[in-house]
Amino acid sequence: MAVNSLILIAVTAIYVAVMFYLGWLGYKKTKTSEDYMVAGREAHPVIIALSYGATFISTSAIVGFGGQAANLGMGLIWLTVLNIGLGILLAFVIFGKKTREIGQRLKAVTFPDLLGKIYQSQFMQVVTGLIIIVGMPLYTAAVLIGGAQFIRETTSVSYSTSLLGFALIVAVYVIFGGLIAVMYTDAVQGAIMLVGMTILLVATYLLLGGVNAANSSLTAMAPLVPENLAKGGMTGWTTMPVFGSSIWLTVITTLVLGVGIGVLAQPQLVVRFMTAKNNKSLNRAVLIGGPFILMMTGVAFTVGALTNVYFYQTLGKIAVQAAPGGNVDTIIPLFINQALPEWFVVLFMVTLLAAAMSTLSSLFHTMGTALICDLWGRGRKCALSMRANQVGVLIMIIASVIIAFLMPGSIIAIATAMFMGLCASAFLPVFAVAVYAKRPDLTAAKASLITGAVVWFIWALFINTRYASVYGLCKALTGKASLLGLPWAAVDPLVIALPLSVVVIVILQFYADRKNEKIVQLSPAVQ
Amino acid sequence: MLGINDPWILLGYGLSIGLVLACVVYGLMNWNKGGD
Numbered sequence: 123m124a125v126n127s128l129i130l131i132a133v134t135a136i137y138v139a140v141m142f143y144l145g146w147l148g149y150k151k152t153k154t155s156e157d158y159m160v161a162g163r164e165a166h167p168v169i170i171a172l173s174y175g176a177t178f179i180s181t182s183a184i185v186g187f188g189g190q191a192a193n194l195g196m197g198l199i200w201l202t203v204l205n206i207g208l209g210i211l212l213a214f215v216i217f218g219k220k221t222r223e224i225g226q227r228l229k230a231v232t233f234p235d236l237l238g239k240i241y242q243s244q245f246m247q248v249v250t251g252l253i254i255i256v257g258m259p260l261y262t263a264a265v266l267i268g269g270a271q272f273i274r275e276t277t278s279v280s281y282s283t284s285l286l287g288f289a290l291i292v293a294v295y296v297i298f299g300g301l302i303a304v305m306y307t308d309a310v311q312g313a314i315m316l317v318g319m320t321i322l323l324v325a326t327y328l329l330l331g332g333v334n335a336a337n338s339s340l341t342a343m344a345p346l347v348p349e350n351l352a353k354g355g356m357t358g359w360t361t362m363p364v365f366g367s368s369i370w371l372t373v374i375t376t377l378v379l380g381v382g383i384g385v386l387a388q389p390q391l392v393v394r395f396m397t398a399k400n401n402k403s404l405n406r407a408v409l410i411g412g413p414f415i416l417m418m419t420g421v422a423f424t425v426g427a428l429t430n431v432y433f434y435q436t437l438g439k440i441a442v443q444a445a446p447g448g449n450v451d452t453i454i455p456l457f458i459n460q461a462l463p464e465w466f467v468v469l470f471m472v473t474l475l476a477a478a479m480s481t482l483s484s485l486f487h488t489m490g491t492a493l494i495c496d497l498w499g500r501g502r503k504c505a506l507s508m509r510a511n512q513v514g515v516l517i518m519i520i521a522s523v524i525i526a527f528l529m530p531g532s533i534i535a536i537a538t539a540m541f542m543g544l545c546a547s548a549f550l551p552v553f554a555v556a557v558y559a560k561r562p563d564l565t566a567a568k569a570s571l572i573t574g575a576v577v578w579f580i581w582a583l584f585i586n587t588r589y590a591s592v593y594g595l596c597k598a599l600t601g602k603a604s605l606l607g608l609p610w611a612a613v614d615p616l617v618i619a620l621p622l623s624v625v626v627i628v629i630l631q632f633y634a635d636r637k638n639e640k641i642v643q644l645s646p647a648v649q
Numbered sequence: 650m651l652g653i654n655d656p657w658i659l660l661g662y663g664l665s666i667g668l669v670l671a672c673v674v675y676g677l678m679n680w681n682k683g684g685d
Contacts (some may be wrong), residue, residue, distance in 0.1 A: 196653070199661035206668040215675070219683070337652025361655040401683025409676025412669040420665055 130277060133468050137314075137475065138291055141307050145295025148303025158300030158508045159231035159491060165305055165397040171410035172312030173305040173480070174394045178209060178385060179315065179418040180481030181268025181474055182261075186534030187419070189450035190377060191426030192441040194351075195359035197373050198423040204382025205419050210411040213386055218395040218404045220557035225396035232488070233389035233549075234496040236396070240556040241564045249571060250549065251496030254389055254489060257544050259518065262485045263526035264537035269478030270526075271451060276459060276471050285526060292479050293519045296486045297512045304483040305397065311476035316417055318473025323421045325462055330431050339431045346430075346440055359427045368612040375614035376539050376586075383616065384542025387549035390488040422454075429457040436460075451534050489522070490515025533592070539614070540582065540589060547574035547619035551627040559631060561638055566630030574623030581615035589615065 152158050165173070191198045221236070230236035234254065238247025266285055273284035295303045330336035337360060344358030355367020363370040385391065398404050433444040445452045458470050494514035499507070529537070551574065552567045582589040583596060587604045590596040597603060604611040653659055 196658050197661075199658060199665060202665045203661055203668065206665060206672065210672055211668065211675070334652045339652075341652055341654060360653045360658055362657045402679075402681065405679035405683055406676055408672050408679075412672025412676075416665055416669045420662075 127277070129464075130468055130471070133472060134475075137472050140310065141291065141295060141479070144306040144310060145299040145303040148295065148299030148301075148306050151302050152300045152508075155508050155511075156229075156231065157302060158511060159495070160225075160393065161301040161305055161397040163226060163397060164399045165394075165403070167398075167403040167406035168410060169305050169309045170394055170398055170403055171407035171414065173308035173484075174391060174407065175411055175414040175418065176308045176312035176315060176477070176480035177390055177394070177484040178205075178388075178415070178481075179477055180265045180538075181478040182264050182481075182534045182538040183419055184319075184422045184474065184477055185268045185271070185454045186264065186451055186538060187377065187381075188422040188426035188454040189445075189452070190535045191423040192429045192453040193450045194356065194363070194369060194373055194377075195361065196423060196427045197362045198377060198426075199420065200374070201378045201382050202416065202419045202423060204378060205385065205415045206412050208382055209385040210408060210415055213391070214395075214404050214408045214411065217386065217392075217553070217557060218398075219401045221392060221395040222398050222401065222404060224557060230396065232491045232495050233392045234492055236392070237549075237552060237556055237567075238496070240562055241567050243564050243567075246552070246564070246567060246571070247496050249575075250389075251492040253544065253548055253575060254492040255497065255518075257541050258389075258485055258489050258492075259522045259525050260529075260537050261541035262482065262489070262518075262522040263529050264534045265478055265481050265485070266522065266526040267529060268451065268534050269474060269482075271455060273471065273475075276455070276467060282527070286523065288475065288479065289482070289519060289523050292482045292486060293516065296483045296490075296519075297515050300508070301393070301397065301487060304487055307483060308480045311480040312414065314476040315473050315480075316414060318469055318476075319417050319421045321466060322425055322458075322462075322470065322473075323417075325466060326425045326428055326432075329461060330428060330435075336428055336431055339435075340428060343430055343434060343440070346434070348440070348442070359430055366609065368609065371609055371612040371614075375612075375617045376543075377535065380539040380543040380546075380614045380616050383550070383620065384539070384544075384546040387545045387553050388542065389492070389545070389549075390484040392553070393484075393488065425457075426454060429453055432457060432461050486515050486519050486522070489518035493518055530592075536589070536592065540592075543614055543616035543619075544575070544578050544582075547578040547616055547623055549574075550620065551624045555627055555631055559635075561635070563631050563634035566627045566634055569630055570623045570627035573626045574619050577622050578615045578619035581613075581618050585610055586613065586615055587611045 156162060225236055228239040230239050234247045234250035237250050238244060266289060269288055270281050270285035273279055274281045295307060327333050327336055341360045347356050347358060354369040355364035356369045363373060429441045433439050433441050437444050441453045442448055442450060445456060458467055491511050494511045548571055551570045556562050583593055584590060584605045590604055
């Protein structure tokens with residue numbers, strides 16, 4: 123259903139005007155490079171919480187993972203558990219405060235810059251920046267695709283026009299307004315998302331006859347699980363897949379652990395901690411962040427699974443059969459367009475625009491500053507040039523848009539899990555040691571970073587069939603979809619790469635600490 | 650309960666809500682801490 127174009131144009135125009143106004147406010151407040159890079163380190167706790175949450179939650183979470191819940195069921199709720207437990211509580215309380223304190227002391231302005239300064243190593247800064255430049259455009263493209271698909275479903279605007287259109291709007295306020303504009307717009311976008319998702323949850327349950335009736339209907343649909351999914355271990359939409367089955371491994375290792383742990387070492391989220399004036403701001407942000415994430419992912423996964431009830435009652439098909447071409451990324455947009463009133467379709471389009479733009483703006487900013495501050499200008503004065511970083515943001519926006527046009531369908535959730543898994547495998551142990559060890563050891567960090575990244579890439583390219591099929595390298599070189607059979611082919615690279623990079627850094631850091639102790643004991647200066 | 654029979658799914662929902670409450674309590678208890 124295409125909604126009334128006049129209403130749609132009016133609402134979209136108001137929304138875009140508000141974003142440009144906030145972008146202009148950011149532009150006016152941006153006087154120094156520190157303003158452009160870390161919002162002057164004086165962000166308000168409410169803005170930090172909403173900006174963190176809105177950056178964290180993109181169209182990928184709502185459309186991509188909502189579609190995965192429609193396909194694989196409510197087991198994804200375990201990702202919400204990790205999103206809140208690790209992504210908010212652990213991230214703010216354990217990592218956030220230390221990151222803010224160290225970032226402020228060392229005057230770090232980006233995540234690679236922070237690691238480079240803690241380890242006193244350009245290698246750490248450059249390699250971290252390089253992983254961002256290589257991996258983040260894939261995630262950015264997935265977010266772009268999610269937004270463009272919904273606009274195409276809802277309006278008569280073509281896919282390519284909508285993709286270019288909203289990339290351009292975000293580009294303008296990120297390039298000129300820097301992180302202050304990003305966080306101001308994020309906060310308003312986060313508020314819109316909160317309203318949209320709350321109404322979506324209530325409207326869906328009302329439509330399906332209430333909580334008990336809707337859930338019971340979904341439970342009763344278990345015999346309708348498609349044969350290929352049932353063979354893989356799926357038992358229904360309100361039950362977990364069979365423990366250890368290929369679908370259980372996909373749900374738990376890729377979707378739940380990949381994204382749940384991956385969020386802890388996301389460069390664009392770590393920067394949020396460095397924008398806080400003091401730890402009080404971060405304490406207060408936790409109060410808003412937790413409920414916000416529940417209302418985003420908890421609602422997306424619940425409604426995603428429940429779309430099966432709606433499609434079965436109206437079309438006699440389960441959700442994935444109702445989706446054009448079986449593309450799970452189209453299920454949520456299709457459900458919204460067919461099941462809910464026109465005014466909500468318009469509101470939800472703005473919600474999705476807000477979700478996409480709030481994530482895109484941070485990704486554009488992080489990639490641009492990684493390209494200029496961490497790779498091109500590393501350690502030199504020009505690294506902090508505002509004009510140079512603006513050019514860097516523009517270059518990375520163009521690269522991401524090109525990748526979005528090249529990527530296949532049904533890719534949103536997978537591309538997101540890939541980037542988050544790579545970040546966790548390569549960055550998380552190094553980041554944890556950096557903020558908590560007395561003397562973070564450079565050799566241990568280098569070995570861990572390289573182990574995490576290399577093992578992740580090898581497993582993604584040659585073992586995990588979902589990822590390997592995206593790259594096509596394994597098939598081209600060996601003629602096989604994966605070098606190993608099940609269950610390994612269903613195991614996410616993160617599950618292998620992260621423990622290995624943890625073991626490497628723990629052993630080498632322990633060895634370095636022992637060596638330092640001996641040096642201190644032998645040193646006559648301290649005797 | 651509420652039309653869902655799998656204890657693992659119910660535990661997932663229960664933990665999600667429990668952790669949100671923990672976030673709220675943590676935020677309120679530390680509302681004025683860490684200012685300097």
